Amino acid sequence: MDGETTASVVDRGANISNPLLDYVVPENFIKFPVTGSEVPLLDPGSMDRRQIPGDPNVDLPDYSGPFREDLRFTDFSKDCLLRMLEMNQEYRRVWVGAWLAEASAKFGHEERLEIEWAAWRDGMKPKLEAMLREYLPPALAEERIAAANLGRYTGERPAVDDLGIDYTGPFEVDPGMLELSKEELVRILLGSHEYILQCNQGVSMQIVMRHGFADMFAIAWDIWSAKVLPEVMELKARNMGIGGNNVAAFMKDLQIDSSAMPGKAFDLSFEMPEPDVGIMTFNRCAAPTMFEALGREDILEQNCHAVCPASIEETAKLYNPNMKMEILAIPPRISEKHVCCVWKLSMRDETDPDYIPVKQLP
Numbered sequence: 086m087d088g089e090t091t092a093s094v095v096d097r098g099a100n101i102s103n104p105l106l107d108y109v110v111p112e113n114f115i116k117f118p119v120t121g122s123e124v125p126l127l128d129p130g131s132m133d134r135r136q137i138p139g140d141p142n143v144d145l146p147d148y149s150g151p152f153r154e155d156l157r158f159t160d161f162s163k164d165c166l167l168r169m170l171e172m173n174q175e176y177r178r179v180w181v182g183a184w185l186a187e188a189s190a191k192f193g194h195e196e197r198l199e200i201e202w203a204a205w206r207d208g209m210k211p212k213l214e215a216m217l218r219e220y221l222p223p224a225l226a227e228e229r230i231a232a233a234n235l236g237r238y239t240g241e242r243p244a245v246d247d248l249g250i251d252y253t254g255p256f257e258v259d260p261g262m263l264e265l266s267k268e269e270l271v272r273i274l275l276g277s278h279e280y281i282l283q284c285n286q287g288v289s290m291q292i293v294m295r296h297g298f299a300d301m302f303a304i305a306w307d308i309w310s311a312k313v314l315p316e317v318m319e320l321k322a323r324n325m326g327i328g329g330n331n332v333a334a335f336m337k338d339l340q341i342d343s344s345a346m347p348g349k350a351f352d353l354s355f356e357m358p359e360p361d362v363g364i365m366t367f368n369r370c371a372a373p374t375m376f377e378a379l380g381r382e383d384i385l386e387q388n389c390h391a392v393c394p395a396s397i398e399e400t401a402k403l404y405n406p407n408m409k410m411e412i413l414a415i416p417p418r419i420s421e422k423h424v425c426c427v428w429k430l431s432m433r434d435e436t437d438p439d440y441i442p443v444k445q446l447p
Contacts, residue, residue: 108298110383117394121413124366124424132368133352135340136275138268148341149326152333154356156340158274159267165325166270169341170258172324173277176343177252177284179316183308184288191304192296194246200291202242205250208287210238216283217255220276222269229255256280278346282371285344298384302391309392310399317343318403330405332430336363338400350374363430364413365397370425373416382417389416389426397428406441407433 139157146162153160161169189197213233217226232254242248256277262270292301318338321327327337336355345351352369376385394412401408413427433440 106379106381108381108384110387111299114302114387114390116386116390117412117415119413119415120411120429121427123419124414124427126368126422126424133347133354135353136271136347138271147324147326148337149328152336152355152357153340156355158271161267163263163265163267163270166267166274167258167262168324169274170256170262170270170277172320173274173281173343174253174256174258175320176317177277177281179320180281180313180344181252181284181288183312184285184292184304186312187304187308188288188292191300196295198246198248199242200288200295201250202238202248204284204287204291205248206238208290209283210235212283213255213280216276216279220256220272220279222265225259229257252284275346275348278343279348279350281343282350286371298387302387305392306395309396314396314399314403318400332361332363332408332432333357335401335404335408335430336365338404339365361432365428365430367425367427373418373425376416377418377421385416393426401430405432407437409433409437409439 135156135158137157138159139155140160143157143160144162145160145165147165147168148161158166158169185197185201188200192200213235214230217229217233220226221229233251238250256273262273265273289301289305292304321338321341325337325341327334327341336357339345339353340355345353347353350369350371351367354366354368356364358364372385372388376382376388393415394410398410401410409431411429411431413429414424415426418425
């Protein structure tokens, strides 16, 4: 969530004076153990390169092959890139849908509609036109801007059960996109990722503004492991051919995950120094960008422990219950010269007390 979104929502006011600054972090929130030390920022040459064109002779139909440490999205065929765009649409439906469904269960249907309307009006509408112009070819951008009819999302929520927000439209897959270059398709893919983040962050910010951080953190914890992860894991298996039960499968999953693609919010690097050891480093992440700017590293710490470990650990367990997660670095950071966080994935063996015998695996 960037500073502009934060400021625009806070300026509109809510029932609390400024929940981003007034929130008191509880002393007893769950903290995961950090097994390593603080990690300095990587050399620029080692940072995220997934969006940079690679070997033009590589044309993968999916990601069923081996883990590629230096994966570029242009390594995939055009057909595969279009499937990734469709996968992003489904990912957005699952992720944002889970937030809204949980809001409805927790606060009631009318409040859920208020949250969704305000999230689109205040968080998405002001950004969508510029986003489409940035990521889509000019003619297609104009067509999508006109179709979005952004002028209707103003003022108070209409008294209807269906708000008529077309989440799919802005980055919908068009058969004519096959005529575009791989580089253009990757650009659209990155735009759809930014769109997913804005839709999701708009909803989560409204929950913070209207109900506070505690409810937002509780919802985030609940929906990731129980609702979002199983569905998006199946999406990646179906669209990208990712399967297996080892660390390489997990690393491939995160490399093409719709919520953590390279761009304004994230910069990641992936490595496997050993066959069953994966290291994932977040050089840049949206949460530190926002909370450090607000001077609230304490909220950042709770945010990072409440959301990210649940997601990464549960993903690992879905691939293999003997896969374990270790946190080598996590906010608050010592300084901007350090990475945001580092995660290590490896496999338990029979000597580990938490090892599950193979005969018990499904």
